[in-house]
Amino acid sequence: MREWLSLRDAVDPAADDAEQLLAAWCIVERLARLEARPGSLSALGSPGPEERNPPPPRVARGLQLILEGTYPEVLPEAMQWLEEKQWYVPPALLPALLARAAALAESQPDFADALLRAGGARAAWLCGINPAWEQLSVDFPYSTAWERAVTPAQRASVLLSWRRRDPVAARTALTAMWAGQSPKNQESLVRTLAVGLSAADHPWLRTQLAAPRKGVRREILQLLAQSEEAQAIDDLLTLASFAVAEDGRLREVATDPAAQEVLARYGGLRDRESLAAFLLSTLPPRLLPDLVGKSPPAFWGTLNPAQLKLVASTLLRSGTDEKREDFLRFAVGIDTARLPLEQTVSLAQVLSAGHFEKLVHDWLDQEKNVLAFGGLPRLLLLARTTPWSERISKAFVLQLVSALRDARDLPPQLQKDLLAHWNLAAPLLHPRLFPWLRTQLNTITERADGFGKAATRTLQLVGFRAALRE
Numbered sequence: 001m002r003e004w005l006s007l008r009d010a011v012d013p014a015a016d017d018a019e020q021l022l023a024a025w026c027i028v029e030r031l032a033r034l035e036a037r038p039g040s041l042s043a044l045g046s047p048g049p050e051e052r053n054p055p056p057p058r059v060a061r062g063l064q065l066i067l068e069g070t071y072p073e074v075l076p077e078a079m080q081w082l083e084e085k086q087w088y089v090p091p092a093l094l095p096a097l098l099a100r101a102a103a104l105a106e107s108q109p110d111f112a113d114a115l116l117r118a119g120g121a122r123a124a125w126l127c128g129i130n131p132a133w134e135q136l137s138v139d140f141p142y143s144t145a146w147e148r149a150v151t152p153a154q155r156a157s158v159l160l161s162w163r164r165r166d167p168v169a170a171r172t173a174l175t176a177m178w179a180g181q182s183p184k185n186q187e188s189l190v191r192t193l194a195v196g197l198s199a200a201d202h203p204w205l206r207t208q209l210a211a212p213r214k215g216v217r218r219e220i221l222q223l224l225a226q227s228e229e230a231q232a233i234d235d236l237l238t239l240a241s242f243a244v245a246e247d248g249r250l251r252e253v254a255t256d257p258a259a260q261e262v263l264a265r266y267g268g269l270r271d272r273e274s275l276a277a278f279l280l281s282t283l284p285p286r287l288l289p290d291l292v293g294k295s296p297p298a299f300w301g302t303l304n305p306a307q308l309k310l311v312a313s314t315l316l317r318s319g320t321d322e323k324r325e326d327f328l329r330f331a332v333g334i335d336t337a338r339l340p341l342e343q344t345v346s347l348a349q350v351l352s353a354g355h356f357e358k359l360v361h362d363w364l365d366q367e368k369n370v371l372a373f374g375g376l377p378r379l380l381l382l383a384r385t386t387p388w389s390e391r392i393s394k395a396f397v398l399q400l401v402s403a404l405r406d407a408r409d410l411p412p413q414l415q416k417d418l419l420a421h422w423n424l425a426a427p428l429l430h431p432r433l434f435p436w437l438r439t440q441l442n443t444i445t446e447r448a449d450g451f452g453k454a455a456t457r458t459l460q461l462v463g464f465r466a467a468l469r470e
Contacts, residue, residue, distance in 0.1 A: 088120030167196035217267035
């Protein structure tokens with residue numbers, strides 16, 4: 001061994017026996033690592049057969065530009081297009097794709113799943129062998145993660161993801177450890193059942209209404225009402241019948257013993273919470289207007305700003321597209337000071353593309369300049385994440401351009417806001433409008449200010465999206 005080491009100058013000639021022995025051991029260990037191990041690669045398995053097709057070279061290059069950061073705004077649209085065409089992301093781009101999906105796994109789980117699907121069979125296989133991406137795998141060991149979770153926040157995080165994959169197994173795990181949890185932890189954990197909620201959850205939820213903590217019972221009521229469990233809806237309608245005054249308005253307090261009994265069963269009112277607020281935050285949005293004999297817009301018109309916020313929050317949680325569209329129509333017709341802007345914008349974000357497009361087209365039919373700066377429709381439009389129709393895109397661009405043509409010296413804050421609108425609109429403009437956009441924005445690109453850069457970037461982005469779809 002000493003001769004072998006000496007011939008290769010592997011150790012210091014002046015080293016003592018102990019140092020030479022250590023060097024020899026290190027070299028042997030490293031050489032052993034380099035030797036092929038029978039079965040080590042086969043244990044990893046291999047990707048399953050691809051159900052999708054490879055994209056054309058032009059699209060593959062476009063995906064590279066998107067995932068490497070040149071056009072990151074186009075990622076949602078690109079994933080939707082890959083889904084339509086049943087193409088997969090090329091293998092060389094999967095590390096970037098899966099890193100993005102892992103980063104969004106908790107905040108945007110549906111989009112993370114879309115990214116994983118776009119990666120095809122190889123992406124699913126990689127998630128199974130790379131710990132950094134394993135939470136994306138459909139075979140992720142949730143039961144093991146559940147057992148290892150220590151804090152309530154960790155348990156809630158695991159449970160939320162588990163409910164998206166297997167609602168029954170997740171609920172079973174929760175029921176097994178439910179009795180050992182503190183009332184406060186029970187309140188936070190039961191809230192996770194809102195994901196994947198169905199009638200299959202009702203029997204267990206109803207058995208837990210005997211929980212001593214009022215907050216637990218309130219959370220259970222929210223879940224039962226959200227999924228329209230028959231007994232919960234009947235109880236809430238009974239309570240609402242005591243709450244409706246002769247003029248159709250909602251009472252603030254419950255004085256009838258029967259109403260108080262229903263309230264107590266489901267956790268009662270919170271501190272400084274009115275009976276009206278309780279009903280607005282729990283009953284499905286369509287029921288109260290019917291109960292008072294008014295259309296939803298007429299009923300909403302009788303509510304104060306705090307009550308409208310409850311209505312919008314309930315619509316976000318359990319509303320239909322039809323009722324969400326009704327609320328947005330109502331919102332555009334009233335003073336924005338009365339509106340819960342955050343919830344209203346969120347409603348515009350989750351409204352289906354067909355309903356939202358119809359809504360904006362109706363606004364354009366009624367008022368040519370409905371998308372002018374400072375109006376609520378413009379704010380709702382910019383909150384979207386899917387491309388607009390050609391008609392909406394044209395109307396918006398004309399508003400952007402007219403704001404620059406009509407005023408030579410814009411106030412600094414207005415310039416800042418308008419530039420933000422340019423940047424938000426660029427990935428939403430319909431790509432088929434690229435030739436028309438070139439004629440509209442050509443002179444603006446020659447400006448030496450931020451608007452010239454914004455117009456140039458808009459043309460680059462829309463042109464890229466158009467070329468991607470050719």
